[in-house]
Amino acid sequence: MTEPKPATKDPICGMTVDETTAIHAEHAGKTFYFCSVLCRQKFLAMPAGAEPTGPTARLRY
Numbered sequence: 001m002t003e004p005k006p007a008t009k010d011p012i013c014g015m016t017v018d019e020t021t022a023i024h025a026e027h028a029g030k031t032f033y034f035c036s037v038l039c040r041q042k043f044l045a046m047p048a049g050a051e052p053t054g055p056t057a058r059l060r061y
């Protein structure tokens with residue numbers, strides 16, 4: 001049984017990214033993937049507690 005690879009979204013801009021090639025960062029024990037270093041920088045610059053949630057936060061541990 002083959003399972004399609006779930007799409008991973010950039011939590012900053014919502015763009016779908018390929019986690020095998022995307023830039024990533026670890027935060028609060030989770031790995032987040034980004035379309036570019038700019039989105040990664042924005043994510044890392046966010047204050048604690050401003051962690052994105054909602055439909056874009058579909059992440060695998």
Ligand SMILES: [Zn+2]
Nearest residue numbers: 010013035039
């Ligand atoms: Zn992005």
